Amino acid sequence: MKDRWARWVKARKWWLTGAAGLLLGYYCILPRHLFNAPTSFVVEDAGGGLLSAAIAADGQWRFPAGDEVPEKFARCITTYEDKRFYYHWGIDPLALARAVKQNLRQRRVVSGGSTLTMQVIRLARNQPRNLWQKMVEAVLATRLEFARSKKEILALYAGHAPFGGNVVGLEAAAWRYYGRSPEQLSWGEMAALAVLPNSPALVHPGRNRQLLAAKRNQLLDKLQQRHYIDSLTCRLSKLEPLPAEPLPLPQWAPHLLDRFRKDHTAQDGSTRIRSTVEAALQRNVASIVERYHRQYKANGINNAAALVLDVETGNTLAYVGNVYHPGDLELESHVDIIQAPRSPGSTLKPLLYAAMLTDGLLLPHTLVPDIPTQIAGYTPQNFDLGFDGAVPASRALSRSLNIPAVRMLREYRYERFHALLKKMGITTMQRPADHYGLSMILGGGETSLWELTGMYASMARILLHQDQYQGKYDADDIHPPNYRQDMRRPSQHKPGVAGVLDAGAIWYAFQAMEEVMRPGEELLWQQFSSTQRIAWKTGTSFGFRDGWAIGVTPQYVVGVWVGNADGEGRPGLIGVSTAAPVLFDIFRLLHTGNWFSTPYSKLRKIEVCRQSGHRASELCPDKDSLWVPAAGLRTGVCTYHQLVHLDHTGQYRVTANCEAPGQMQHKAWFVLPPAMEFYYRTKNSYLPLPSYKPDCLASLYQDKPPMELIYPRPNARIYVPIEIDGKPGQTIFTATHRNTAAHIYWHLDNTYVGATTEFHQVALHPAPGIHTITLVDENGEELQRKFEVLKKE
DSSP states (O other), X not given: OHHHHHHHHHHTHXXXXXXXXXXXXXXXXXXXXXXXXXXXEEEEOTTSOEEEEEOOTTSOEEOOOOSOOOHHHHHHXXXXXXXXXXXXXXXXXXXXXXXXXXXXXXXXXXXXXXXXXXXXXXXXXXXXXXXXXXXXXXXXXXXXXXXXXXXXXXXXXXXXXXXXXXEESXXXXXXXXXXXXXXXXXXXXXXXXXXXXXXXXXXXXXXXXXXXXXXXXHHHHHHHHTTSSOHHHHHHHHTXXXXXXXXXXXXXXXXXXXXXXXXXXXXXXXXXXXXXXXXXXXXXXXXXXXXXXXXXXGGTOOEXXXXXXXXXXXXXXXXXXXXXXXTOGGGTTTSOGGGSOBOOTTTTHXXXXXXXXXXXXXXXXXXXXXXXXXXXXXXXXXXXXXXXXXXXXXXXXXXXXXXXXXXXXXHHOHHHHHXXXXXXXXXXXXXXXXXXXXXXXXXXXXXXXXXXXXXXXXXXXXXXXXXTTTTOBOGGGSOOOBOBGGGOOOOOOOOBSOOSSOHHHHHHHHHHHHTSOOOGGGGGGGGOTTSOOOEEEEEEOTTSOEEEEEEEOSXXXXXXXXXXXXXXXXXXXXXXXXXXXXXXXXXXXXXXXXXXXXXXXXXXXXXXXXXXXXXXXXXXXXXXXXXXXXXXXXXXXXXXXXXXXXXXXXXXXXXXXXXXXXXXXXEEEEOOOHHHHHHHHHHXXXXXXXXXXXXXXXXXXXXXXXXXXXXXXXXXXXXXXXXXXXXXXXXXXXXXXXXXXXXXXEEETTEEEEEEESSOEEEEXXXXXXXXXXXXXXXXXXXXXXXXXXXXX
16 A cells, blocks of 8 residues: 555656645745835824824825724725625636626726735736736735735725825825725715725816716615615715815824934834824914914014923823924924924023932032132123022022032032933933033033933932832833833833932922922912922023923923024023923813822931021021931031120120130021122121120131132133223122121232222223232231233134
């Protein structure tokens, strides 16, 4: 038996080999990818609705094919094109026989007898229509039936059939002719589209209206005959208007579409994404940005952008990259400001405040100097050009004072801050830290609205998860925003013991940001219980080129930018007056809930001095109990309270050289350094030290110098301004004396120039070069300082 089988196989060897080859060839004859034509880039909202789309590279509106088609279209197209579609294997013998009979009777080709499967093959191959190609299509159609399901074949047809003009595919046709998705079309609308692929060049929605109506109505009658629709639906569907001129596709997120196109690579596959954007919110935010644009345009401010993020996930809920006026080239509305590097102004100050609290370099309300400052030739100025002398760090943040921020950065060190920015997701400051220096905190570098808003979302996430992670930190909480549903970060939740920023420090930063004075109608927000609690910060870049506003709640982060895409500065382009109103209008669209809970597990209760904000010493008369970040336990005690010795009347200060110790009164006194005191007492209740008793003049200033030169600082390099008439201007030299009644005698290069009392300022115009300024008071105390006047070329 075995030998007989071997002889049988040997006798038929060539036949079996040929059959195997034919089977292998039949299996391999179908291309892996039937369609290679470029497709339109499509961005959908979180619910699958169309946000924006761009025409394909070959000039066709061709959406990426989906996996399914609406039931209405399936019934319409099979009724019209292939009524036995669900029963044949790619070839319909009855349809072919009917076609041959019709063609012979008419003596011309009037019917091809192609099934929908064969039409899919023809659309994919795009070859001349002849008998040979028909045979090839038939073979490939049978192979396609084995490879794909009927539902998939219908989806291929719906995605690549021509619908007239440059419209390819059912989805593109539905949007171009009816302005809706295919799922929302009526029976009459779907029937009108179903007849188009049969003769797209002849039956065009813009012409041949009667022929299109007749074909549609014939199809509706067949649908009724098959009991897919009832007679009433059939009659009403015939009354529906035919599509007119093609409609423009929705462009609710054109800049997000451009972002997707830039991020897309061939490896990503489909040119369609399901974004995380909420369509209704996107439209409302775009409407708000457009409304303010019309208002600001009168002042030459042409552009604005807004971004809304979900804190928990980092997902983008609204992405308005700019106003959208593609027809007005001067507006440059094609620029996606959300991704553009711009000077952030003061928006990084809360991060510095939180970083210093994290490291124990200050407490929440520690006094920081706000006096004229010059550091290596860099002279920062507050926005109002004034000085407070000394101000609590939290209030310096809420008021966005520049000088305290620069002095704080000098203490923290700008190299460390530059590294911290990178850890928090800021990648745009790619140059070394020395390139930016201390100006980094005032907008001396560049960042984008995308990264800046993402950084604040990370800070909020760290604080939000403290209760969930039992007081521990999760490194995954710091991550950039996301706009794609298929790129959502998996929920790892692997808490550790240390974080980049302390949750308690972030909580205090948000508390200070909540105290920022709100603009316009929001000014009295605290008087209304229904008002949203928002931690927010504004920023204005040098030269009034960029206006920023960032707002944070436990649920959302909103970022707004206002300015000109070309970088042109405009008077009045200030964050609080341009970006902030947009911010609060957007927050009115959002439903915010409870505020951040206090992270007590990261805080420690200590006694602090009410006046200085430092840890209280035994000399501090007014003390408060305050929860501070744990690192605050390392901060030093208050040095501003000193023990002062007074005579028995309490009117004069004395020393042991002029008053018997038994006759003295001893009091704790709040004493600031002279420069800080000079400005502090003009805006605060401050009790200066009493004068020394006349008998004690000999030992008057043994401990501390009585005077201080506020400007210029030691070894300063300054410019003398040039007046309008071209003559050298004057430089204002400022000093302070602890004794308010003292006289100061001024000398420039050993030449006497005048005397001052109480308010110590003199105007001088020294020539370029190195000079020495000398101050002498009436008691012979002397202060000398060198400075250099630079020649302006």
